[in-house]
Amino acid sequence: MALLSLQNVSVAYNKQDILQDFNLNIEKGKLISLLGPSGCGKTTTLRLIAGFLEAGAGKFLFQEKDYTKVPVNKRNFGFVFQNYALFPHLSVFDNVAFGLRLRKMSKAEIEKRVARILEIVNLVGFEKRFPQELSGGQRQRVAIARALIIEPDLLLFDEPLSNLDANLRVNMRVEIRRIQQELGITTVYVSHDQEECFSISDQVAIMNKGIIEQLDDPATIYKHPKTKFVADFIGYKNFITFDERIDHGESIQLLINNHRFAVKRYSGAGYDASLIGAIRPDHIVIKPHSEERSDENSLHGTIKVSTFLGRGYQYMVETPIGQFTVNEETEKPYSIDQDVILEFPKEKLVLVE
Amino acid sequence: MALLSLQNVSVAYNKQDILQDFNLNIEKGKLISLLGPSGCGKTTTLRLIAGFLEAGAGKFLFQEKDYTKVPVNKRNFGFVFQNYALFPHLSVFDNVAFGLRLRKMSKAEIEKRVARILEIVNLVGFEKRFPQELSGGQRQRVAIARALIIEPDLLLFDEPLSNLDANLRVNMRVEIRRIQQELGITTVYVSHDQEECFSISDQVAIMNKGIIEQLDDPATIYKHPKTKFVADFIGYKNFITFDERIDHGESIQLLINNHRFAVKRYSGAGYDASLIGAIRPDHIVIKPHSEERSDENSLHGTIKVSTFLGRGYQYMVETPIGQFTVNEETEKPYSIDQDVILEFPKEKLVLVE
Amino acid sequence: ACGENNSETEGTETGETQSGSPTELVISTWGFAEDFFRAEVYGPFEEEHNVKIVLDTGNNAERVSRIEQGSSNVDLIYLSDYYAEQGIEAGLFETINRDNIPNLEEIYDVAKAPTGEEYGPAYTIAQFGIAYNPDQTDQEISSWADLWSEELSRNITIPGITTTSGPMFLDAASRVAGNTEFNEDEAFAKLVELNPNIVTEYGGTSEFVNMFVQGEIAAGPIMEMFFAQVQESVPGAVFVSPEEGGYAVINTINVVKGTENKELAEEFINWILSKEVQEAATVSKIDSPVNTTLELTEEEAAGLTYGADVIESLHTLDMGFVNEHNDAWIDRWNRELAQ
């Protein structure tokens, strides 16, 4: 049984539905990420769980009890805000101790616990500082410590790393994951950053306009997006709408304008009639025109645009069935208007709804 | 002769040096990016060129004239601000026309030019809107149009895309590059985003604490970082400090604890005595322990941490000469504590100062 | 200005010299009955003499200080005798030329030179007595001493020491204490005894009227000329000339030193003593008259201090003496009473 369960929940602002018939189940000890474009309802979901927001309809079960009407301060959930929301008038120590003081803990006990948590988040020696005197990453850690110390039954993160620079982000996400696993706290994590979500989560939910389009473990989502929206969102830039499809056991044959393609059947997928194929720019193989071209999963094309990306080049390639975006790490870039061959590896081309 | 030339410029805030003996030359029609960690002085450099800031020492030549004392409003440089800095009380049309009106242009002429520039930035039909009524990307384009329309002799961009989401960023940077090349305007571009800098620039300057550590074309910087700082900054996460170095013509032999490594000599490099090798996580090849290991550029190791990144896995691998971070796109992940072989391709391992 | 051009009287004759911009005559006065004074006193005078009268308003004390500070360019000043005396001692006033004021002949002797021959006359004399409301108290009031009655506990007001009538009431207290000569200590002692009866002191007569009408107080000392206001709202109210004698409130007018319009000022003084103005003031019940040529019916005289016998019966204070002790009295009053 899931620790937390949202059942047919609806939320509306000003009569406009944000979440509608929303369902989500989370198991104890897991970290689940919500990923989706801006405005899709991620924050709304978190705020709903935290109790900052009341659902218009539906049920919110926690440990099999109805939590719909339980007030925020009785829920014992930790919330880490995007902007940290540290109390500016309190020192690091007092910020972290805030929740414990409300629980009427003895002074000695509070000091012990704060010391321990500050050690975990690596902030020993910063007790007397005020939030304004900390760097972004340090504030972040205070916010996490403040949420953790009350030993919450659930931890909610709203884009906690969005204000940090690349290096700090990576360090912090490793830290968060470590702490979460160490203490075994069930966590819901919201972020814009895909790499972050994939690297930190047990499960990822891809949201679109208030519904979850796909909920799976990170690798599955990455390799087997269910829908066109999910595929597009996680970086499948190339889509082919086929004319015909013939299923051959483990392999599926697809046709478009006399071009033949084959994909591997993915057992987890329920989209038995789909005609849309998707592939990442990284996965299309680009070859000089001079090399041999196989009949299947391969096209002639012409380079239209070429951009240096750092770890390689990105090309826009014009083909008889449309333009494709292709990334290549080759040393020698292809030049504009050069003719090339594109290959679409069978196991990388996926079918989506 | 360079169009713009900063010579031994110094800038200090509150007696603290930000730029010291700073030199930069830019040729006409080129786009040069400034890239560097937060606080390294990128914005300061731009503001100095724009004239918002006075240099404490040094010279600023523009078209071989001394521009040090020329006031901002006489420089005719376009500045595109990080936060756009659109005039909130003026419509899109009036924002764009602002510079022309100051130049006492006839009404008909202004209308013609604004119409043309709005077409270039794809904002026809938005003339009457106010900045608050535009999306981030649209504001961005107004800011660019406003800077472009005065036909500036130099265009300065300060993190113009930092507030946009991933998709919009890519579109906008393509646009900026197109316009810049079409009109042939010399441009200085500041950004945190490496991919952005690499993809848009003719040249990239990597800055560190107020000095330029390396100024080269993007591909050179990417493949041949000169210094450890540059290498680290652009993603060379692995460094090996060798004990000994033997130069053999095109190839260099390096030794550490009986492990032998070889690198290719890079003709552009002047660091003839360097003992530090650097390599990207992407470029280290990881193989099962069972496969054969060559004597050179190869190590035994043990997987310590494994993280899913989306397009593959990242491993922390413990070896006799230290920990390495390795990215692999393989389907089947290695498990924790598994023994593996790491290979360091000769042409990917570089020496840095 | 256009009215002037059309007028057929002196306006046209004196037009040669007086037309153009009118002279400005600055008169310092209380702020009451401004509409009456405009219509009946200033207006006609302005027209006749092509002057423009500008007012400086405020209570006695404020206006004297202002002149003393030199912060105003007043030509003429209305003051009660007590403040007039202060002004004189501070050397603020011009001596007047009595020849220029023929109407002086027509007024009561006491009014002719209340502060000395060199200075301005009184243009009105009123009685300071007691008003009370028989509906609000069972106490019959006929003397100053009656104010001390326990019946009137928290039911009276008295004038503040810095008002014109303050020293008069102090003198009354001395009389109630049984002295014929003023006895400062006993007066103050007596006033302290009065404290339980006092709701508050009043600074302006309006406060008295207000308190009286609102029922905050049942009785209190007041000048007769303001009694009309009281009676308007409380018809049953009674004004009493106390058995120990009422006090004469003498309002004077003086020419201020440094004036450039001395003759005009004297002209003005003459004007306000004239039967015309005095009568108008009487009819409107603004001021009691000093002009003896005025004959009033009983009805017309109601609420006014009228008749030579009445005037003569009133006590007058020696303003020189008052002035000399004033600061000390204020100090004692503040300390011993007002806490």
Next chain:
Amino acid sequence: MQEKNRWLALFTLLVFIFLLGPLVIISVTSFEPGNVLKFPPEGFSFKWYLNIFEVQMFLQTFKISILVSLAGNLLALVLGIPAAYALSRADFKGKNVLNAIFISPILIPGIVLGFTLLKYIIVTYQLPIYAGLFIGHTVIMLPFVIRVVSSSLSNFDFSIEEAALSLGAGRLETFFKVVLPNIKTGIIAAVLIAFLESFNNVDISVFMTGPGISTLPIQMLTYVQYYFDPTIASISVLLMILTAVLMFLIERLLGLSYFTKR
């Protein structure tokens, strides 16, 4: 939570009754026919409204009040806006001291300010009373202007100014074309608040009266020394109507939110 809000709402209602009740009472009593304020009034009459226009000094001091407040306001803006701009734009030594000086007219007791102004400006410097009144009111308006304008400048994004410079606008042009239009709200608020502060001022004006010169509040004070009749209440009602109309106009022209920004 609902429960608590209801108590809070009730409390707020009571406080508003406390705040507005007296104004209602005053408005009602202004129609009292008798010569003393009474509540409830004993009749209905416009007599005291007419009386306002019979006493010349009311009209005259009303004019002076308006004039002094407007002129002082103008001078306060002319002095205050550049100072507020400099204080929020530049960082320099002694900024705190200057800030304190500019705000101090609020902190110095008004009656003391009035007294010293009388003592020095009128008596020692021998300036005419008009000048004293004008100067005194400017002094008390200045901190309000600076505070309000500063706070709207602090929300102003100065890169906008730099944008204008880089497009070729000179310093002054930039100020008038870009800065001023964007702090318009703040300036309107400053004008309003300073005007109220000055128009109702007693502390300073009480020392600054002279022949034919006085402000409406002082004239009202003088008047009540002799009459406690409803004239004063009538004046207030007229002023309230006037301000209500003004507010309505401003709301029509600019929107209500202009009042709330302080």
Next chain:
Amino acid sequence: MKKRTLYLLLLPGLLFLTIFMVVPIALTIGTTFLQEGSFTFSGYLTFFTDDYFMSILGTTLRVSLLTTITCIILGFPVAYYISKLQSRKKVILLLLTIFPLLTSPVVRSFSWMVILGKNGLLNNVLLSLGLRQEPLEILYTPTAVTIGLVHLFLPLIIVTLVGVLENIDQDLLRAAESLGASKVAVFKKVVLPLCVPGLMIGSILVFVGSFTAYTTPALLGGRQRVISTFLYQNAITLNDWYLASIIATIMIVVTFVVISLMNKAAHKLNPKG
């Protein structure tokens, strides 16, 4: 900004205040230490050893502090309520709050006379409801002055506090709640400390305003003198400028002392305020 521009912008205002405020005040204070050309404290000695003077100062301080505290107690909940309202309602309530500010203090005191008098509205209500046998004697007491002053200054503190409350990041309140704080605890531990700067400004405005108020005590206070009426009496009625200057100096000093004490208290509540 260039130094020269800076001076150019600051100088006019600064000169104006220097000539018309700083110098006169400094001179006023200066003269209190000079008597017949020599330096002396005697004026102050007289003042501070005189029970009468001290009682006036004491009453004034008491009344102004009481007013300030009452304003805070009444104003805070109201400001809190207003700040939580939606914008339309908020604006209307704010307008209603500001409205009394537009009415002259003279008139407002009048209405309190009508309300608080022996036969005033309040007593009429109390007597007719049988809540009291005897009318309350409020008018012409310090209580009446306090009521009048609270009425005068309450709008100021409400408007100031609404401004501050609106700027508090709502996430802070949510953070506190999610840590287990009840509404009351959120208010005490987060809202209140964060309001301290606004509370300070508001309290200073109220305190200085009531400490220096002239009209209200004069009309409602009866025989009770306060320091500003005392200053006025000395300066204008008695023409005793030396004493008036001493009172003025004492008023300035007391104001600054009280403000700095308030600052200290505020710092305790919120060290970062």
